[in-house]
Each structure stands twice: as C-alpha cells, then as structure tokens.
Amino acid sequence: MSEEILVNVNPRETRAALLENGVVQEVFIERDSRRGLTGNVYKGRVRRVLPGMQAAFVDIGLERTAFLHASDILRAEEVVAEGLEPAAEVGIRDLLVEGQEILVQVVKDPLGSKGARLTTFVTIPSRYLVYLPFGSGIGVSARIDEETERARLRDIMADIVTGPGGWIVRTAAEGAPRDALRADMIFLCRLWEAVSRQGRTAAPGTLVHADLDLSLRLLRDLLAPRVERVRVDDADAYARMKRFATTFIPEMAPKIEMYAEARPIFDLHGVEDEIVRALERKVPLKSGGYLVIDQTEAMTTIDVNTGAYVGHRNLEETIFRTNLEAAQAIARQVRLRNLGGIIIVDFIDMEEEEHREQVLAALERALQGDHARNQITEVSRLGLVEMTRKRTRESLEHVLCHACPSCRGRGSVKTPETVCYEIFRDILRQARQFDFQELLVLAHAEVLDLLVDEEAAGLAELESLTGKPIRLQAESGYSHDQYDVVPI
Numbered sequence: 001m002s003e004e005i006l007v008n009v010n011p012r013e014t015r016a017a018l019l020e021n022g023v024v025q026e027v028f029i030e031r032d033s034r035r036g037l038t039g040n041v042y043k044g045r046v047r048r049v050l051p052g053m054q055a056a057f058v059d060i061g062l063e064r065t066a067f068l069h070a071s072d073i074l075r076a077e078e079v080v081a082e083g084l085e086p087a088a089e090v091g092i093r094d095l096l097v098e099g100q101e102i103l104v105q106v107v108k109d110p111l112g113s114k115g116a117r118l119t120t121f122v123t124i125p126s127r128y129l130v131y132l133p134f135g136s137g138i139g140v141s142a143r144i145d146e147e148t149e150r151a152r153l154r155d156i157m158a159d160i161v162t163g164p165g166g167w168i169v170r171t172a173a174e175g176a177p178r179d180a181l182r183a184d185m186i187f188l189c190r191l192w193e194a195v196s197r198q199g200r201t202a203a204p205g206t207l208v209h210a211d212l213d214l215s216l217r218l219l220r221d222l223l224a225p226r227v228e229r230v231r232v233d234d235a236d237a238y239a240r241m242k243r244f245a246t247t248f249i250p251e252m253a254p255k256i257e258m259y260a261e262a263r264p265i266f267d268l269h270g271v272e273d274e275i276v277r278a279l280e281r282k283v284p285l286k287s288g289g290y291l292v293i294d295q296t297e298a299m300t301t302i303d304v305n306t307g308a309y310v311g312h313r314n315l316e317e318t319i320f321r322t323n324l325e326a327a328q329a330i331a332r333q334v335r336l337r338n339l340g341g342i343i344i345v346d347f348i349d350m351e352e353e354e355h356r357e358q359v360l361a362a363l364e365r366a367l368q369g370d371h372a373r374n375q376i377t378e379v380s381r382l383g384l385v386e387m388t389r390k391r392t393r394e395s396l397e398h399v400l401c402h403a404c405p406s407c408r409g410r411g412s413v414k415t416p417e418t419v420c421y422e423i424f425r426d427i428l429r430q431a432r433q434f435d436f437q438e439l440l441v442l443a444h445a446e447v448l449d450l451l452v453d454e455e456a457a458g459l460a461e462l463e464s465l466t467g468k469p470i471r472l473q474a475e476s477g478y479s480h481d482q483y484d485v486v487p488i
Contacts, residue, residue: 003019004231005019005223006265007231008266014031019271025336037109037116041104041105041122041199042106042205044058044118045100051092055092056092058102062110062115072119103208105121106118109394112398143171165189221371229256238256278397284307286325295397304322304346326347328362331366347384373390416450423447439487443478444479444482
C-alpha cells in the first residue's frame with residue numbers, strides 16, 4: 001500500500017490530506033483562529049473542586065475552564081513508586097484545593113459546550129519516542145508486531161536510558177538505528193527540562209509548551225517509509241518542512257516536494273469533492289445501498305440500508321453483501337470525517353452467525369490503518385455494533401460547519417401548516433390583550449401562500465371573530481418557522 005500526503009497552505013488555514021493508493025482517507029484542517037490545543041502544556045489554576053464528580057475545573061487561560069478528573073492527577077508518591085498508576089481511589093479534595101497552581105497538558109480539545117480535558121501525566125512526543133517524565137518502564141507500540149523488532153527496540157532503550165521517566169517507542173521507530181533513538185531521547189530530555197523550568201516560574205493561565213503546527217506534526221506522526229511523497233503548495237511551508245525533515249528524519253527529506261502547478265493541489269485525486277461529500281448525511285455504496293451518518297453530542301450513529309441493491313440469490317445473501325461493503329465504507333468515513341467517541345453501527349439484521357462474524361472481521365481489518373485508537377464490540381442480535389474511537393480534535397463537520405440557524409441543529413423545521421396554526425393562536429392572543437385597528441402578519445412566503453389558499457377559511461373566521469382586518473406581508477429574510485403578528 002502506497003501513501004501520499006498533500007498539503008494546502010492558505011494565509012490563515014492549513015489543510016492536509018492523506019491518500020492511500022490514490023484514495024483520500026484522512027483530512028486535517030488547522031486554522032489560526034482555532035488551532036488545536038491537544039498536546040499543549042499550560043500552567044493552570046484550580047477554580048472549582050467538585051467532590052461529587054471527583055473532578056476539578058482549571059483555568060488555563062481559555063474562554064472556558066478546562067476539566068481535570070481525579071484519575072488524571074499525579075500524586076507525589078506515584079512519581080517514585082507507581083509510575084503512571086491513576087489516583088482515582090483518592091478523593092479529589094485530597095489531591096487539589098481551589099486556588100492551587102498546577103502544570104497540566106490538554107488531552108482533548110474543547111468540543112461543543114465542553115471545555116478542554118486535562119491531565120497531569122505529561123507526555124512529550126518526538127519522531128521515534130514519547131517521553132513520560134512522571135512515568136516508568138519502556139513500552140513498544142502495538143503496531144510493531146514483529147517480535148524480533150520489538151525485542152531489538154526494547155534492548156536498545158534499556159541500554160541507552162539512564163535518567164528518570166518512562167518511554168514509549170512509536171511505530172515510526174520500526175527499523176530505526178540506535179543513534180537515532182538516542183538522539184531523540186536526548187532531545188526529549190532537554191525539552192522537558194526547559195518545559196519544567198518554565199512551568200515553575202510561569203504565571204497561571206500561561207501556555208508553557210505548544211505542540212508543533214499541522215505541517216510539522218504531519219511529518220512527525222505520519223511520514224513513514226510507505227509514504228512515497230509529500231507535496232506542498234506553499235514555498236515557506238515547504239522550506240520549514242524540508243528543514244525539519246533534514247534535522248530530524250534526514251532519510252525522508254527527499255520525499256518532500258514543492259507543488260508549483262497552476263491546478264489547485266486539492267483538485268488532485270478529487271480531494272475537494274471528497275470533503276464536500278464527507279459533510280453529507282447520506283453516503284452511497286457502489287452496490288446501490290447507502291449509509292446514513294448522524295452526529296450528536298453523545299454519540300455518532302451509522303445506519304446501513306440496502307437501498308436499490310436487490311442481489312442475485314436470496315435476501316440473506318443480499319444483506320450480507322451490503323453489510324460487507326458497508327464495513328469498508330464505514331471504516332473510511334470514520335477516518336475521513338474524524339468521528340470520535342461512541343459510534344453505533346446499525347448493520348442490516350443477519351440471520352447467520354457466520355455472516356455476522358465475517359462482517360465484524362471486515363470492519364476490524366478496514367480499521368487497522370486508522371491512526372486513532374479504536375475498539376469494537378461483537379455484533380448484537382439486532383445487528384448493532386458499538387465501537388469507540390479516540391477523540392482528541394473536532395470532527396470535520398464541527399470544524400467546517402455550525403448548526404443550521406433555521407432548525408438550530410435539530411435537523412428539521414416546522415411545517416408551513418404548523419406555523420399557520422401558531423399564527424392563528426397568536427392572533428387570538430393579541431385580540432384578547434390589545435386594542436388595534438388591524439393586525440399585520442409577517443412570515444415566510446410559503447406560509448402566507450398556505451394562509452391565502454388552503455387556510456383561507458380559517459383566516460376569514462379569525463377576521464370575523466376579532467372584527468379587525470388581517471394583513472399579510474411576506475418577509476424574504478424570515479425562515480420557514482419564523483413569523484410575527486403585529487397589532488397596528
């Protein structure tokens with residue numbers, strides 16, 4: 001499998017797309033006005049301690065206070081004795097007091113109405129390693145499955161690590177030489193010394209250490225040997241990425257190319273079209289079936305439907321083939337849309353146990369290339385699959401869209417008939433409360449058309465009851481369910 005990364009840079013926005021065999025799999029967007037906070041280290045001040053929630057709200061200088069759970073708080077004795085064991089069994093008031101200053105790291109960006117999620121278990125990543133200053137031991141990424149390579153990496157780390165803290169060997173370290181790992185280790189130790197020193201003297205609400213911007217993060221996290229090239233359409237960004245790669249991953253530097261053609265870079269491989277389609281609720285399948293994807297604050301639901309697909313054998317075979325195709329499409333859409341948290345997949349009900357197992361296995365295989373951690377449960381008797389995917393940044397829809405001003409995010413609006421009856425009730429209410437010469441009804445043209453057509457008899461009856469004329473006026477700026485009844 002070959003991969004390619006496209007980077008599009010605009011004055012206040014950077015976008016990137018990860019392609020596998022020419023097909024867009026993931027899209028990354030970072031705007032100057034809404035830069036991601038995940039990985040940033042702040043000096044915070046505890047504002048409120050909530051024993052009932054075993055949590056605290058911490059001011060780190062953002063618009064909303066951030067959330068810190070007791071299980072994400074490091075105790076002094078854990079640094080020496082237990083490494084990264086959580087402190088959930090200890091009461092929050094035994095760990096924090098209001099007004100206390102504390103060094104914290106963002107593990108989840110603010111999402112919707114929720115503030116950022118924090119931890120005191122600071123981790124500092126580099127190309128090959130992740131340093132855990134308050135941890136202990138050496139871990140190797142589960143994505144490195146060759147046992148001899150895992151043993152080699154463990155032996156190297158055990159030999160070169162001398163100071164305190166824990167270490168995680170990242171997937172990118174597969175095949176990395178000893179000198180490269182040692183250089184990463186030295187760099188991270190020095191970086192933590194600087195972060196720790198600044199954290200001791202910084203004022204509360206101060207950013208102590210910021211993670212890399214998107215263009216450099218891509219090189220650090222995604223530039224693996226299977227990536228054939230990285231194409232960038234901005235000269236300044238290209239120069240920065242080239243310098244970064246030359247310094248930290250020199251063997252990959254030749255893969256970074258400047259894209260200077262007139263055709264926009266995101267028109268290659270139809271990336272712009274893929275982004276537009278990723279904002280649609282309905283996803284068509286090649287067979288004629290389709291997915292329906294709905295995001296809510298609590299979870300994302302994905303419904304699988306056969307649609308126009310009728311198959312060639314029997315109903316069970318048709319359902320099975322549709323679900324197999326849907327499993328592949330779901331894995332791609334989850335990555336493309338950056339869906340996170342709880343995801344419920346409603347596959348079409350299958351009678352045969354073997355079919356359910358094959359569909360689940362297909363979904364698991366399709367998700368193996370996902371860079372975010374995910375977990376999948378068994379298929380229930382109703383065909384439901386519950387999965388979770390680590391959510392650190394906002395989904396593509398939340399980055400690019402906001403709630404519809406007409407329906408305010410409900411996904412539906414009142415029918416013109418419903419609005420007509422609301423207007424009738426409002427007219428009677430006004431007639432009982434005020435003296436007036438006439439009533440002026442301001443509403444959407446579609447609502448007024450219904451009033452003078454199908455509901456004309458009701459309008460005439462109201463004029464008779466009130467003894468006053470009712471005048472209608474169309475307002476182009478009104479939504480379908482917006483109206484005003486004005487006594488004159």
